[in-house]
Amino acid sequence: MTELKRTALYERHIARGGRMVPFAGYELPVQYPTGPMVEHEAVRSAAGLFDIDHMGQFRLVGRDAEVFLQYVQPRDVSRMKVWDAEYSFLCYEDGTFVDDIFIYRLPDSWWIVVNAANREKDLFWLDTHMASFDCDLIDESDTTYMLALQGPRAQTVLQKLTDYDLGQMAFHTAAQAQVAGIETLIGATGYTGEYGYELFFPAEKAAAMWELLLEAGADQGLLPCGLAARDSLRFEACLPLYGHEISAEVEPVGARLSWVCDWDKGPWLGREAVLKTKLEGPQRWLVGLEMVERGVPREHYPVAANGQTIGWVTTGMKSPTLDKFLALAYVPAPYHRLDTELEVLIRGKPRKAKVVKRPFYMPVYRR
Amino acid sequence: MSYKFDSDARYTENDEWARLEDDLVVCGITDYAQDQLSDVVYVELPEVGATVSAGDAVAVVESVKAAADVYAPVSGEIVAVNEALEDSPELVNEDPFGAAWFFKIAPSNLSELDELMDQAAYETYIEEREEG
Structure with a gap:
């Protein structure tokens, strides 16, 4: 096994009681003592700070x-x-x-x-x-640090540390500015379904930026958040994650990402294959499932229709915001239609579920 | 890291606790277990009336990140289950030795309880794993 890398904030995570787990070759905090539910809720209602330097x-x-x-x-x-x-x-x-x-x-x-x-x-x-x-x-991954500051109070928190007028930034734009005296590329981007920022800055400033942001956010309910909250937040917003909803085994049409494709700009790698799938229909569709019978659907659990396995869960959990047991899963047509009754095999036992609308949680920037 | 314990309870290697109350053995999972699991989101309880042997997987507790079996600490008949956990699984995090008891067993062999760890032995058992 290759040795796990540590981000520059490793000691800071330990100091805050972060529970470190292996993720994508790094040791990262899956949660802090507050727990993933509280961290998730902080991002939906206030703000959360994530170490995502592994990106x-x-x-x-x-x-x-x-x-x-x-x-x-x-x-x-x-x-x-x-x-x-x-x-x-x-x-x-x-x-x-x-x-x-x-x-x-x-x-x-x-x-x-x-x-x-x-x-x-x-x-x-x-x-x-x-x-x-x-x-x-x-x-430039090794010389660049990346933090995500997300949630309705992210702007208030970040504005304390920069003279740049964040109010003029539209969602999905960027700016180069000083944050706490540190030269930073600010992206009005993120992967939680909330407004927020992703910050790119010199790696040696990681600890300073981390502590200053947490300090600036202390009176705004800002919490440091771990991987578990990051996963539940992006899951509710139905934002795909590589290795789960997308991989070399699946393609963009079934993954509901053909909206990204521009068909008129000329050739691009994969265009012919993706276009063919768009015209003929994919082998399987990514769908949202809500458990009708109680149980926690988890990744890789089989999805069945009338006793026959037809697909699999890519991500599933109890949604902290919606308080329902939900899953994303791949199933073939016609089982992808809304309200179709399916079963998720939870630890081998079939439990009723039905196809529901995605996203489970409408991202604030799409409302 | 410090955890809560119940000096009246006995403990299993799978982090269940068992406590004798009015001839019944009340069972749950320990504070250490709930901390390791983190936020509990789902509990599946056994059927009342089921006959179980010590070490049988009889319930399931699922947290945000993992699912874990809960084993019967002693043999006997399940005579009560804590249905409050179905709607309020977070009780497992909040009060593992009290409000979050899982089930009660009418024991068929009470000496099995004596074979389990007492609090001191269980604390040592946790420390060994923490250092692990």
Whole structure:
């Protein structure tokens, strides 16, 4: 087993009673003594701070940077203005996922945020396709720190530490500014279903930024939050997570992500396969399930219809906000239709569930 | 890390507690167990009337992150279950030795209770694992 990496905040997490677990090659706090339910609720009603330094960051520079980016992912980035930030993904030519990513258009470069576990794979995949393009991809993950500050009071907290007027930032835009005297790329982005920010800044400032943010948020109900709350928050908002809802085994149409694809911008890796799936229909659809009979649906549990296994749970839990047992699952048509009665095999026992609307929790920026 | 204990209870290696009350053995999971599990979201209880042997998996407790079996500390018949846990599983976190008892067993062999750990032995058992 390879040795687990520690983020620069490891000691800070321990000092706050963080319960450390292995995640994507890192030791990260799954929760603090407050517990995942309280942390989850803090983000929905006040604010939460997450150490997400395990995420990877690449900078794409060069004359052909835009053309290259058009080619390797489905979104039409020519329509992105400087300081825009957008969700996208990378596909293999058969249309399955390499990873999902966030793209920021900066004045002189493109900033790409990738999943921790996929950093090397993504770098290799992108490099492989770069030969005929005049551009460079620089892995800045190790020198960049990444924190997420999320929740309705995130703006109030962050504004205490910066002169930059956060009120003028639209959702999914970015800005370069000083935060607590630290040069920071502020993304009005996040993965919780709430408004908030993702902060990128020099790695050696991690402890200072972490403590100053927690201090600034003390009177706003800001809590440090662990991986469990991060997972339950993104789950309720039905934001997919690599390794669960998306992987090299599934594709964007079934994953409900074909809205990301721009079909008119010209060729991109995976386009033909994804378009074919869009026209013919995917093998399986990602659906929301609500348990009709009590029980906690968990990842990998089989989903059955009339006693026959037809799919599997990708993520499931008791939703802290909605107080229901919910799951995301892959099932083939026609079982993906709303109100279809299915069963989840919970520790081998079939429990009734039904297909319900996604997202379970409507992200505030979509209301 | 310090945990709560009940000096009247006996303890299993699977972190259940068992306490004799009016000839019945009341059972639950320990403060240490609930802390390890973190926020409990679901409890599945046994059927009243079921005959169980010591060590049988008879209930399930699920937290945000994990599912764990709860084993019968002693043999006998399940004569009562705590239905309050079905609607309020968080009681397991809040009051593991009190309001969050799981089930009561009419014991068929009360000497089994004496074979379980007392509080001092159980505290040592936890320390060993914490250092593990």
